[in-house]
Amino acid sequence: QQQVKQSPQSLIVQKGGISIINCAYENTAFDYFPWYQQFPGKGPALLIAIRPDVSEKKEGRFTISFNKSAKQFSLHIMDSQPGDSATYFCAASGRVTSGSRLTFGEGTQLTVNP
Amino acid sequence: DTEVTQTPKHLVMGMTNKKSLKCEQHMGHRAMYWYKQKAKKPPELMFVYSYEKLSINESVPSRFSPECPNSSLLNLHLHALQPEDSALYLCASSQISAAGASYNEQFFGPGTRLTVL
Numbered sequence: 001q002q003q004v005k006q007s008p009q010s011l012i013v014q015k016g017g018i019s020i021i022n023c024a025y026e027n028t029a030f031d032y033f034p035w036y037q038q039f040p041g042k043g044p045a046l047l048i049a050i051r052p053d054v055s056e057k058k059e060g061r062f063t064i065s066f067n068k069s070a071k072q073f074s075l076h077i078m079d080s081q082p083g084d085s086a087t088y089f090c091a092a093s094g095r096v097t098s099g100s101r102l103t104f105g106e107g108t109q110l111t112v113n114p
Numbered sequence: 115d116t117e118v119t120q121t122p123k124h125l126v127m128g129m130t131n132k133k134s135l136k137c138e139q140h141m142g143h144r145a146m147y148w149y150k151q152k153a154k155k156p157p158e159l160m161f162v163y164s165y166e167k168l169s170i171n172e173s174v175p176s177r178f179s180p181e182c183p184n185s186s187l188l189n190l191h192l193h194a195l196q197p198e199d200s201a202l203y204l205c206a207s208s209q210i211s212a213a214g215a216s217y218n219e220q221f222f223g224p225g226t227r228l229t230v231l
Contacts, residue, residue, distance in 0.1 A: 032218055043118075043204050043222035044157065089156050093218040101170065102220060104156035 004092050006105025013112050019077040021108045023090035026071065030092040034102070035064065035075050038087045047088075048075070080112045117141075118223035120205050126229045129195060135226045137188040137205030146188040147220065148180055149204040157204055157222075163188060164210060195230045202227055 005024045013019045023033075031052050036044035050057045050064040050073065057064045063076040077084055090105040118139045127133050137146065145164050149157035162170035163182040177199075179191040188205055206220040 034219070036222075041202075041225075041227070043120075043202075043206075043224045046219065046221060049219065087154075101159050101162070102218060107154070107156055109154075 004090060004103050004105045006090050006108060008108060009106065010109045011111070013080045013110065015080065015082060015112055015114050017080050017112075019080045019084065019110055019112070020074055021088055021090070021110070022072065022074045023092075023105050024070075024072045025092050025103075027092070027094075027103075028071070029094045030103070032093050033064070033066065033073050034091050035062075036089045036091065036104075038089065038107075044089060077110075080110075082112045082114050085110055085112050118205055118207055118221050120203075120223040120226050122226060123224070124227045124229075126231065127192065127195065128231050129197070131195075132191070132193045134192065135190040135203055135205075135228075137190075137223055138186055139205075139207040139221070139223075140186055141207060141221070142185075142209075143207035143221075144185060144210045145208045146182060147206040147208075148178075148188065148190050149206065149222075150199075151202040151204055151225070161190075192228075195228075197230050200228055200230045 007022050034049035035047045037047045038044040048059050048062050050066050052068050055066050061078045066073045088108045091102040093102045121136045147162050148160040150160055151157045159172050160174045161180045166182045177194045181189040202225040204225045205223040208218055208220045
């Protein structure tokens, strides 16, 4: 019940295209869903996050869509650029009163061709 | 300032060495984390400190010893490591607030690339 399943494992998109990465979870206690972007040799950077009281959140070219009934959420990258080429991890966690754990998906390696 | 710093960036050590990894944040976060990340895999949680006290230990071998000297600093002491411990070690921090009010927004440092020979 702690798993977060992420797909696809790898994704190749042309410059200007839309990149879509999907995640699904089982644990209904999860109520915070962040996406992290990681470049080779760097730490993950928090990209965008959503709470289950909204179905969509947009920040610039990045949008999270959230479907609470299906227990799924996805990241859409509009007008994808070569600089977006990185590994993307979805994650989930529950409300915390102390330091707690993020459950990560397995990651998606995105390549945006020029 | 949303920065978590880690030193050193790279570390090469033999299996009999003792070394330490350091992490620092000045965001006023009271939860700090150590993760281990292997290539092409997500970060794996190792330890969590809440209010400078160890709150989660994910059954990590005793050759890894964490320490939280104050609310801004986190250390990971390494001793008698094995080659399979070679990985990127990440530190992260997050807020802790009143019950039910925190969403575990974790900020990661750049990591220390550890190679055990």
